[in-house]
Amino acid sequence: xxxxxxxxxxxxxxxxxxxxxxxxxxxxxxxxxxxxxxxxxxxxxxxxxxxxxxxxxxxxxxxxxxxxxxxxxxxxxxxxxxxxxxxxxxxxxxxxxxxxxxxxxxxxxxxxxxxxxxxxxxx
Amino acid sequence: xxxxxxxxxxxxxxxxxxxxxxxxxxxxxxxxxxxxxxxxxxxxxxxxxxxxxxxxxxxxxxxxxxxxxxxxxxxxxxxxxxxxxxxxxxxxxxxxxxxxxxxxxxxxxxxxxxxxxxxxxxx
DNA sequence: TATAGTGTTATAGTTAGCTATAACACTATA
DNA sequence: TATAGTGTTATAGCTAACTATAACACTATA
Numbered sequence: 001x002x003x004x005x006x007x008x009x010x011x012x013x014x015x016x017x018x019x020x021x022x023x024x025x026x027x028x029x030x031x032x033x034x035x036x037x038x039x040x041x042x043x044x045x046x047x048x049x050x051x052x053x054x055x056x057x058x059x060x061x062x063x064x065x066x067x068x069x070x071x072x073x074x075x076x077x078x079x080x081x082x083x084x085x086x087x088x089x090x091x092x093x094x095x096x097x098x099x100x101x102x103x104x105x106x107x108x109x110x111x112x113x114x115x116x117x118x119x120x121x122x123x
Numbered sequence: 124x125x126x127x128x129x130x131x132x133x134x135x136x137x138x139x140x141x142x143x144x145x146x147x148x149x150x151x152x153x154x155x156x157x158x159x160x161x162x163x164x165x166x167x168x169x170x171x172x173x174x175x176x177x178x179x180x181x182x183x184x185x186x187x188x189x190x191x192x193x194x195x196x197x198x199x200x201x202x203x204x205x206x207x208x209x210x211x212x213x214x215x216x217x218x219x220x221x222x223x224x225x226x227x228x229x230x231x232x233x234x235x236x237x238x239x240x241x242x243x244x245x246x
Numbered sequence: 247t248a249t250a251g252t253g254t255t256a257t258a259g260t261t262a263g264c265t266a267t268a269a270c271a272c273t274a275t276a
Numbered sequence: 277t278a279t280a281g282t283g284t285t286a287t288a289g290c291t292a293a294c295t296a297t298a299a300c301a302c303t304a305t306a
Contacts, residue, residue: 005292007129008263022225034282045265050284067273067282085226089236096219097240102145103208107237113212114230117220128262131293157252168295173254190252190303 001042002003010051013042017056018080021072032062060085102113124165133174136165141203142220144195151199154192155185182206 001016003009020026033041041047053070056062061079063068073079100110126132126137143149156164162172176193179185184202185193196202225235 003298004139006131006134010263011129035284036282046283047266047285048264051263053283066275066284067271069282081226084222088222088226092222093236094220094240096215097237099207099211099215102142103204103211107234110237111230111234113216114220114233117217131300133293158254159252169253170255170296171294176253187253188303189254190301192252 001044002047009044010048010055013044013052014055016042017052018061018084021061021076026072026076028072029074031071034069053104124167132167133171133178136172136175137178139165140175140242141184141207144184144199144203149195149199151195152197154194157192 001012003012012071015027017032021028032038035046035049038053039046042049053064057064057070059079060073061076061083062072064070066089068105100106124135126135142157144151149155155161158169158176160226161176162169165172174190176185176187180187180193182202183196184199184206185195223230225227
């Protein structure tokens, strides 16, 4: 993991896990790696990882059985998508459009950039 | 000012000042409010504000004369635009496109959202 | 040259985030 | 029931960001 400075590590881990839910690395309903395991994978202190897991639990994306482990909710994918979509539409998008205004960049230019990157970045 | 948690206040202030450069509230070559004044305006400690000003100075957007004050560089607007553009293209845009993939949102949908908000948000 | 207005630095204290380390509590199971 | 693997909590210490407050240094100017 490459952690950036501007976002707390525990939230960056949340993002990583959400991605893994969406891309199928982690499967709905299944158990996810234990706190200690994941802490090692993410090269992070167990306490920090618990923050990530607790956060995901609050959001209803994972659930916990004491002494057993954490599990993805049945509708984990739905939840992740709905949360991501919400924050994209309400928080990120307004900022993006604002920046575009400042840079005097119109939607046409953005479309070009989108298509360009599709040529080589997309799977 | 409404400060968010995820970005240091001094950087949020940097953003605010950059905006004011671009929208003409602050004029190229002119003096900008003193550390103390701006600290009050931004409802922030002078030390914090010095961080913002120092950061802007490093970027070449403002310059300092001891005992006199801070001034916008002659080419402040150019510098702000070039820095913003750089970070938009290299940092933000890739993330935006990535999120769009995750949400299975295509450029068409984004264009619609862009045009919608134009109807009521834009000046 | 005194002074008001600049920027600057220092001290001390708070908080959030993170770390290392250790101990504790619960559960499944051999 | 012992034990290995879960999650949990606690202690102590670090750093970055921020705050309050005060003192210091430089510059323009009355």
